[in-house]
Amino acid sequence: MNRLMHRFTLIVGLGIFAAVLHSTSNAEEPSEKSTRGTVVISPRALEIHRSSYVWDGHNDLPWAMRTLANSSFTEKDIRQNQSELMTDIPRLRTGGIGAQFWSVYVPADTGIQGTALQTTMEQIQLVKEMCQRYPDVFALAFTMEEVEQARRAGKIASLIGVEGGHSIENSIANLRRLYAQGARYMTLTHSLTLDWADSCTDDPKSDGLSAFGEEVVREMNRLGMLVDISHVSPATMRDALRVSTSPIIFSHSSSLTIADHPRNVPDDILPLVRENGGVIMVNFFNGFVTPADAGRSRKINELTRQFAAETDDEEERKSKLARWTAENPPTQGTVHDLVDHIDHLVKNCGIDHVGFGADYDGVSLLPTQLDDVSTYPVVTQVLLDRGYTEEQIHKIMSGNMERVFRKVCSLNSSTE
Numbered sequence: 001m002n003r004l005m006h007r008f009t010l011i012v013g014l015g016i017f018a019a020v021l022h023s024t025s026n027a028e029e030p031s032e033k034s035t036r037g038t039v040v041i042s043p044r045a046l047e048i049h050r051s052s053y054v055w056d057g058h059n060d061l062p063w064a065m066r067t068l069a070n071s072s073f074t075e076k077d078i079r080q081n082q083s084e085l086m087t088d089i090p091r092l093r094t095g096g097i098g099a100q101f102w103s104v105y106v107p108a109d110t111g112i113q114g115t116a117l118q119t120t121m122e123q124i125q126l127v128k129e130m131c132q133r134y135p136d137v138f139a140l141a142f143t144m145e146e147v148e149q150a151r152r153a154g155k156i157a158s159l160i161g162v163e164g165g166h167s168i169e170n171s172i173a174n175l176r177r178l179y180a181q182g183a184r185y186m187t188l189t190h191s192l193t194l195d196w197a198d199s200c201t202d203d204p205k206s207d208g209l210s211a212f213g214e215e216v217v218r219e220m221n222r223l224g225m226l227v228d229i230s231h232v233s234p235a236t237m238r239d240a241l242r243v244s245t246s247p248i249i250f251s252h253s254s255s256l257t258i259a260d261h262p263r264n265v266p267d268d269i270l271p272l273v274r275e276n277g278g279v280i281m282v283n284f285f286n287g288f289v290t291p292a293d294a295g296r297s298r299k300i301n302e303l304t305r306q307f308a309a310e311t312d313d314e315e316e317r318k319s320k321l322a323r324w325t326a327e328n329p330p331t332q333g334t335v336h337d338l339v340d341h342i343d344h345l346v347k348n349c350g351i352d353h354v355g356f357g358a359d360y361d362g363v364s365l366l367p368t369q370l371d372d373v374s375t376y377p378v379v380t381q382v383l384l385d386r387g388y389t390e391e392q393i394h395k396i397m398s399g400n401m402e403r404v405f406r407k408v409c410s411l412n413s414s415t416e
Helices: 004-009 043-050 061-069 089-095 109-113 116-133 144-152 172-180 211-223 234-243 267-276 291-310 314-327 335-349 376-385 390-408
Strands: 054-059 097-103 138-140 156-163 183-187 226-228 279-282 354-356
Touching: 043 376, 043 390, 054 156, 054 279, 054 354, 054 390, 061 097, 061 116, 089 097, 089 376, 097 144, 097 390, 109 116, 116 138, 116 156, 116 172, 138 144, 144 156, 144 390, 172 183, 172 211, 211 226, 211 234, 226 390, 234 267, 267 279, 267 335, 279 335, 279 390, 291 314, 335 354, 335 376, 354 390, 376 390
Parallel strands: 054 097, 097 156, 138 156, 156 183, 183 226, 279 354
Antiparallel strands: none
16 A cells, blocks of 8 residues: 555655456456546446445555544544545445455554554554444454344444554564454555565565465465455565465555556466455555556655665655655546556456455545545446446455455454
C-alpha cells in the first residue's frame, strides 16, 4: 500500500517511499470498454450489488484512528459521517461492505526499533474495541463459519490482517501469537526488505525468501493463516507461490501491465496465482491504478531514497519531497482506469481469482467516483456495462474470497 509522504517520513534514516474473461469454463468474455464518462448507477446494477456483498481485503481505518483520533472512537465516532476519514458506518452500509479485513499496519521502522510486535498488538486490540463499541454493526470473524454468522445477523464480518512481516520480529513464536490474537493474514513484507523476505520497494537481500522466510510460509499454511504477497518483490512472490500449499492472496495490489508501478503484479505471476487458486484483490490507489500517475509514484520512491542518502535531517527530507510533489501534481484517473485492471487480471488470471482490496484510509488520492467506501456500486455498474454477468460480478465482490478463506482458515481456528 502506498501511505505516501506520511508513511515514508516515518521510516527514519531509510526513507523508502511506501507510504472478465470466461472463467476456466463457460463464462462469457466481457466486452471491450465503451464509454469512459461519468458513471450513473442503474437500478439493475444496484440490484446486483445489493443481492451480494463486498469482501474487501484491505482498509487502514485502524491506523487512521490512531493518528487522527488517538485511537479513540469517542473522539471520532464512526457511527457519524467523518469527513477526515474515507470510512465510517453510514458509508460502509451504502457501499455494501459485508466482510472487511482491517489492516493492523504499523510503520516499517518499528521493526528496526524493536517495537513492531507490541504496536501491532495495540492495533489488533483497537479492531476488537471497535467491534465492542459497535456490536450491532461489526462482528469479529476468524473462520468462514463466523463470517456467515455475521452476515446472517446483518453485521460486517471484521477480520484482521497484519501488514508486514516486520511485525513478527524474526520469530515464528510471534507469528503464532499474532494468529492466536486473531490475525488471519500477514503480508510478508511492507516497504522495507526484511532479513528473510525482499520488498518490491527496497533492495533485495535473499533474492526472494530466505530459508527462514520459507519456514514462515509453511507455518502460516499450518496455522490456517493467509499468505499475503502484496508489497513483496516478484522473486518473493514466486518463492511464496512455490512454497505455499494453500491459496495465497494479494490483499491490495493491481496490474503492472496496466500501471507500471512495482507495487503491482507482473503478468508472469498471473498463471502461478491461477494454478495456486489464490486471489488478487485490486488496489484502488490512484498512483497504482492510473497509468499516468504510476510514473510519478515511482519517482517519489526514488527521490525519497535519494534524499535519505543525502541528509539525516528528517525535516529537510520532508521539505524537499513536499516541494517536488507540489511542483509535480498527480494526474487523477477515473473508475474506468480501475476496471481496466480488473479486466486485465480476469482475462489473464481468470474470473475466479480477482477481488477488491481498495486500501481506503491508507492512501491520499483515489480515482474519480471512488472517493470512499460508499462507492463500490459504481464499480459494479462499470462491470455490468462491460458485459460481466451477475454471477461474475458476485465472484469479484466476495465469492472468490469466500472460497479461499473457507479453504485456508479452518473451522477449528481458535483465538486467545
